[in-house]
Amino acid sequence: MSEFVHGLIRLRRGPWEMVASILIALGVFMLMQPFVLWLYTWSFLVILVGTVGFIVVSHFPEDP
Amino acid sequence: MSDAPMDRVARATPAGAARRIRGLSDRAIAWIFVAPSIFLLLAVNIFPLIWTIRLSFTDYRVNRPNRDVEWVGLRNYERILTDDDVWATMQATAHFLIWTIVLQVLIGFALAWLINKKFRGNDLWTTIIVLPMMLSPAVVGNFWTFLYQPQIGLFNYAVAFVTGADPASFSMIGDVHLAPWAIVIADTWMWTPFVMLICLAGLRSIPDSIYEAAECDRASPWRQFWTITVPMVLPFLMLAVLFRGIENFKMFDLVVQLTGGGPGNVTTLTSIDLKREAFERWRTGYSSAYAVILFVTVFGLASIYVKALNKVKDR
Numbered sequence: 574m575s576e577f578v579h580g581l582i583r584l585r586r587g588p589w590e591m592v593a594s595i596l597i598a599l600g601v602f603m604l605m606q607p608f609v610l611w612l613y614t615w616s617f618l619v620i621l622v623g624t625v626g627f628i629v630v631s632h633f634p635e636d637p
Numbered sequence: 638m639s640d641a642p643m644d645r646v647a648r649a650t651p652a653g654a655a656r657r658i659r660g661l662s663d664r665a666i667a668w669i670f671v672a673p674s675i676f677l678l679l680a681v682n683i684f685p686l687i688w689t690i691r692l693s694f695t696d697y698r699v700n701r702p703n704r705d706v707e708w709v710g711l712r713n714y715e716r717i718l719t720d721d722d723v724w725a726t727m728q729a730t731a732h733f734l735i736w737t738i739v740l741q742v743l744i745g746f747a748l749a750w751l752i753n754k755k756f757r758g759n760d761l762w763t764t765i766i767v768l769p770m771m772l773s774p775a776v777v778g779n780f781w782t783f784l785y786q787p788q789i790g791l792f793n794y795a796v797a798f799v800t801g802a803d804p805a806s807f808s809m810i811g812d813v814h815l816a817p818w819a820i821v822i823a824d825t826w827m828w829t830p831f832v833m834l835i836c837l838a839g840l841r842s843i844p845d846s847i848y849e850a851a852e853c854d855r856a857s858p859w860r861q862f863w864t865i866t867v868p869m870v871l872p873f874l875m876l877a878v879l880f881r882g883i884e885n886f887k888m889f890d891l892v893v894q895l896t897g898g899g900p901g902n903v904t905t906l907t908s909i910d911l912k913r914e915a916f917e918r919w920r921t922g923y924s925s926a927y928a929v930i931l932f933v934t935v936f937g938l939a940s941i942y943v944k945a946l947n948k949v950k951d952r
Contacts (some may be wrong), residue, residue, distance in 0.1 A: 588783060590944060593941075594940075594941040594944065597937035597938065598940050600934075600937070601934060601937070601938060604727055604934060605727050605730070605731035606728075607728045610719070610724060613718065613724050613727070614718045614719055615718075615851065616718070617714065617718055617930050617933070620933055620934055620937050621933055623937055624933055624936055624937035624940065625748075627937065627941070628938050628940075629716070635666070
């Protein structure tokens with residue numbers, strides 16, 4: 574866990590890609606879940622942040 | 638001058654053209670060759686995408702080209718993301734997507750595993766199994782409409798034979814609870830062979846020596862399946878899921894032919910709803926915003942999926 578946080582602080586690709594992937598997956602779940610309209614309303618924003626984030630962080634350096 | 642292909646081409650080039658080309662750098666010549674492809678890519682893919690994003694912030698209607706176009710900001714997105722009907726469409730798409738992928742992967746893998754065993758008539762069975770995939774989705778939709786007929790449909794008779802129910806007592810495409818399953822069954826019938834072929838390629842790529850070594854170590858068939866077969870076929874399976882996932886997210890023709898999105902809206906998938914907004918209600922700006930939402934969703938999902946696929950391949 575501390576390695577993960579360290580990677581985030583040092584702007585490493587692996588942990589940041591993980592964060593972006595979690596955001597995308599969460600957004601898709603929010604978009605298609607049948608329970609709460611509020612989650613559906615905010616789903617696109619979450620997916621968009623995750624997708625744009627994924628494109629940006631995939632240019633971060635790998636862990637040596 | 639030698640008779641090498643390069644020299645023959647040089648001799649055959651007209652003097653004027655040769656003079657012009659001789660003055661260009663390698664980089665310039667490379668650009669000349671690549672430029673048509675880049676131009677086509679920009680014209681066919683990138684420009685429409687940028688134009689769609691621009692239209693999504695307006696109230697443009699393509700059936701009224703002379704009307705003034707008003708900039709509406711995020712209003713189209715706000716309307717889509719607070720609309721109960723669009724939300725229901727997303728849920729119908731999720732149901733279709735999840736169940737078709739689960740069924741196609743399970744049945745496709747099982748069929749591939751069986752076909753991979755050497756038996757008499759193996760090739761004939763492979764050909765018969767892949768036949769549905771070669772048909773047009775419109776034909777398959779029509780074909781299943783007849784199969785699902787309550788009075789004469791073979792599907793109803795088959796279900797009645799197994800369950801003992803009256804074949805005319807249920808209608809697969811007329812019942813709000815059964816219609817979502819009707820499209821899942823038809824799509825699974827059509828596209829399971831595709832998943833089977835990809836899995837078969839994976840199974841045939843596993844060297845026999847690995848199984849022989851496992852047998853020497855007295856590994857049971859069950860253990861061989863979980864520790865050799867599944868991990869080695871996994872990248873192929875993931876590829877099949879990616880292809881089917883993207884394809885089913887934009888599923889249109891089969892479902893339109895089979896149920897037309899009904900009864901009510903229970904089988905209205907996002908692509909069908911999008912087409913209605915764009916070309917029946919002519920709300921171009923609104924449908925552009927809808928298309929952008931779907932594009933970003935598929936793009937995001939494909940990104941994480943390709944990352945996972947690369948991880949599995951690197952293992």
